[in-house]
Amino acid sequence: MARMKFLCDADRCIECNACVTACKNEHEVPWGINRRRVVTIADGKPGERSVSMACMHCTDAPCAAVCPVNCFYTTADGVVLHSKDLCIGCGYCFYACPFGAPQYPKVGNFGSRGKMDKCTYCAGGPEADGSKEEYEKYGANRLAEGKLPLCAEMCSTKSLLAGDGEIIAQIYRERVLKRGYGSGAWGWKTAYRETIES
Amino acid sequence: MSSFARFIRPAIGAWALLLLIMAAPAPSLAQQINPTASSVNERQLLQEMDRIQGRVSIPDQRSSVLMQPAGREWREFRNVALRWIGGVAMLGMLAVLVIFYLARGMVRLESGRSGRTIVRFNTYERVVHWMTATCFVILAISGLNITFGRPLLLPLIGFDAFSEWSQWAKFAHNYLSFPFTIGVVLIFLMWIGGNIPNKLDLEWIKRGGGLIGHDHPPARRFNAGQKGIYWIVVIGGGLVAATGYQLMFPFYVSGIEGMQIAQIVHSVVAVLFIAAMLAHIYIGTIGMEGAFEAMGSGEVDVNWAREHHSLWLDQELARSGPNDSQPRPRHAASAAE
Numbered sequence: 001m002a003r004m005k006f007l008c009d010a011d012r013c014i015e016c017n018a019c020v021t022a023c024k025n026e027h028e029v030p031w032g033i034n035r036r037r038v039v040t041i042a043d044g045k046p047g048e049r050s051v052s053m054a055c056m057h058c059t060d061a062p063c064a065a066v067c068p069v070n071c072f073y074t075t076a077d078g079v080v081l082h083s084k085d086l087c088i089g090c091g092y093c094f095y096a097c098p099f100g101a102p103q104y105p106k107v108g109n110f111g112s113r114g115k116m117d118k119c120t121y122c123a124g125g126p127e128a129d130g131s132k133e134e135y136e137k138y139g140a141n142r143l144a145e146g147k148l149p150l151c152a153e154m155c156s157t158k159s160l161l162a163g164d165g166e167i168i169a170q171i172y173r174e175r176v177l178k179r180g181y182g183s184g185a186w187g188w189k190t191a192y193r194e195t196i197e198s
Numbered sequence: 199m200s201s202f203a204r205f206i207r208p209a210i211g212a213w214a215l216l217l218l219i220m221a222a223p224a225p226s227l228a229q230q231i232n233p234t235a236s237s238v239n240e241r242q243l244l245q246e247m248d249r250i251q252g253r254v255s256i257p258d259q260r261s262s263v264l265m266q267p268a269g270r271e272w273r274e275f276r277n278v279a280l281r282w283i284g285g286v287a288m289l290g291m292l293a294v295l296v297i298f299y300l301a302r303g304m305v306r307l308e309s310g311r312s313g314r315t316i317v318r319f320n321t322y323e324r325v326v327h328w329m330t331a332t333c334f335v336i337l338a339i340s341g342l343n344i345t346f347g348r349p350l351l352l353p354l355i356g357f358d359a360f361s362e363w364s365q366w367a368k369f370a371h372n373y374l375s376f377p378f379t380i381g382v383v384l385i386f387l388m389w390i391g392g393n394i395p396n397k398l399d400l401e402w403i404k405r406g407g408g409l410i411g412h413d414h415p416p417a418r419r420f421n422a423g424q425k426g427i428y429w430i431v432v433i434g435g436g437l438v439a440a441t442g443y444q445l446m447f448p449f450y451v452s453g454i455e456g457m458q459i460a461q462i463v464h465s466v467v468a469v470l471f472i473a474a475m476l477a478h479i480y481i482g483t484i485g486m487e488g489a490f491e492a493m494g495s496g497e498v499d500v501n502w503a504r505e506h507h508s509l510w511l512d513q514e515l516a517r518s519g520p521n522d523s524q525p526r527p528r529h530a531a532s533a534a535e
Binding site: 041 | 263358365
C-alpha cells in the first residue's frame with residue numbers, strides 16, 4: 001500500500017508560487033486562507049532557500065491527537081483528513097501542528113474561528129468521492145481519480161514532489177547523487193520521523 | 199588585401215592574449231562548485247532558534263513560520279500532563295471530601311438553633327455571588343469537556359451528538375466568560391475590606407479552623423479559610439480571565455508560543471480552581487449546618503454566628519440599628535437545606 005508524502009526540494013524551489021496558486025484555484029479556497037505557502041528563508045542573503053509548505057500528513061499526526069472532538073482520520077494511504085461537520089473551531093490543531101497547516105476563516109464575533117480548513121492532499125473529505133458536497137467543503141478529490149496533488153503537478157521546477165514516500169525519496173536521492181548536493185527533505189524528521197541522507 | 203593583412207598580426211596577438219588570460223585561472227573540471235555551501239540548513243536553524251521563520255508574499259504574516267516544533271511539546275503537555283494534573287486535583291479533592299464527611303460528618307450547631315437570625319449577606323452580595331457561581335459551574339463543565347470530553351464522553355454518545363454538544367459548550371464558554379469576569383471584579387471590590395489577612399487568621403489556622411474536634415476559634419466576618427477562597431477566586435479568576443481572553447482573541451497580543459503558554463496557564467489554573475471550589479461548595483452545603491442560608495436567604499442563625507464568627511457577631515450587635523443586623527425571630531418555613 002502506498003504511503004503518500006510530500007517532499008520539497010529546497011535547492012530547486014524558485015519561489016514562483018505556482019503551487020500556491022494551483023491549490024487555491026483548484027479547490028476554490030476561501031479568501032484569506034492559504035492551504036499551501038512558500039516560505040523564503042534568509043531572503044536576499046547568501047544561502048537563501050525557499051520551501052513550499054502545506055500539511056505534511058504526518059505519521060502520528062499531532063493535530064489528530066489534540067482535537068477535542070476527534071474530527072481527524074488517516075486514510076489507508078496515510079493522508080490525514082478531517083470532518084468539517086464535527087469540527088468546532090477551537091484552534092487546538094493549529095497550536096499542535098509543527099507546520100502551521102490548519103487555517104480558520106474568521107466568521108464569529110471577535111474574530112473567532114470557523115471550521116478548520118487545510119491541505120487535503122487533493123483527497124477531499126468524508127463525503128462521497130467527487131460529490132458536490134465534498135467539493136464545496138473540501139475541494140477537488142484528485143486522489144480518487146488516480147491523480148496526484150495539483151501543487152506537485154504544477155511545480156515549474158519539479159522541486160515539489162508528491163506521491164508514495166518510497167518513490168519520491170528515491171527520486172530525491174538520485175538527484176542529490178547526480179548533482180552532488182542537497183539540503184535534505186525539509187520537515188521529514190518532524191513529520192515522518194525519518195530523514196533522507198543527502 | 200594589404201589592409202586586411204595589416205590587421206592579422208594584431209588580431210592574432212589579441213587572441214593569444216585572450217587565451218592566456220582565460221587559461222591562467224581556469225578551474226579544473228574535477229573541482230565541482232557546491233552552490234549550497236553557505237545555504238541555510240534545517241537542522242542548524244532549529245538548533246539556533248526553536249523555530250524556522252522566513253518571508254512570505256501572502257498577507258497573512260503568521261504563515262511565515264515554516265516550522266514550530268514546540269507544538270509537539272504542547273501536545274504532550276495537553277494530552278498527558280494536563281489530564282494527570284486535572285485528574286489528580288479534582289478526583290483527589292473529591293476523595294478527601296468524601297473521606298472527611300464520612301469521618302467527621304456535618305459540622306453541627308452545638309448549641310442548636312436559637313430561632314433568632316441576623317443578616318449576613320445583603321441582596322446585592324448574594325446576586326453577585328450566585329451570578330458568578332452559576333457562570334463558574336457552566337464554564338467548568340464546558341471547559342472540562344474540551345480536555346476530558348473526547349476520552350470520557352465521546353465513546354458514550356457518538357460523534358455527531360458529541361460535536362453538537364461541544365459546539366454549544368464552546369459558545370457557552372465564550373459568552374459566559376463576560377458575566378463571570380464582571381462577577382469576579384465585583385467580588386474583588388465588594389469584599390476586599392473583609393479579606394485582608396491578619397494575625398487572627400494565623401490563630402485560626404493554628405487551631406485548624408475547628409475542623410477537627412469541637413474548637414471554635416474566633417473570626418471576624420470572613421475566617422482564614424474564606425479569605426483563602428476569596429483570594430483563589432480573585433487571583434485564579436483573574437488569571438483564567440486574562441488567558442481566556444487571549445485565547446478567545448487569537449494572536450491579538452502574541453504569536454504561537456504565547457497562545458500555547460496561555461492555554462497551559464488557563465487549563466492548569468482552571469482545574470486547580472475547580473478543585474478548590476469543590477471544597478467551597480462542600481463546606482457551604484452539606485459540610486456545615488446553618489451555612490447555606492448565609493448565601494441562600496442572606497440571614498443566619500445567631501447561634502451559628504456565635505459559634506463560627508463570634509467577633510463579627512459582636513460587631514454587628516454593637517452597631518445594630520432599626521434597619522439592619524437586628525436579630526429577629528426566624529420565619530416559619532426555612533427554604534435553606
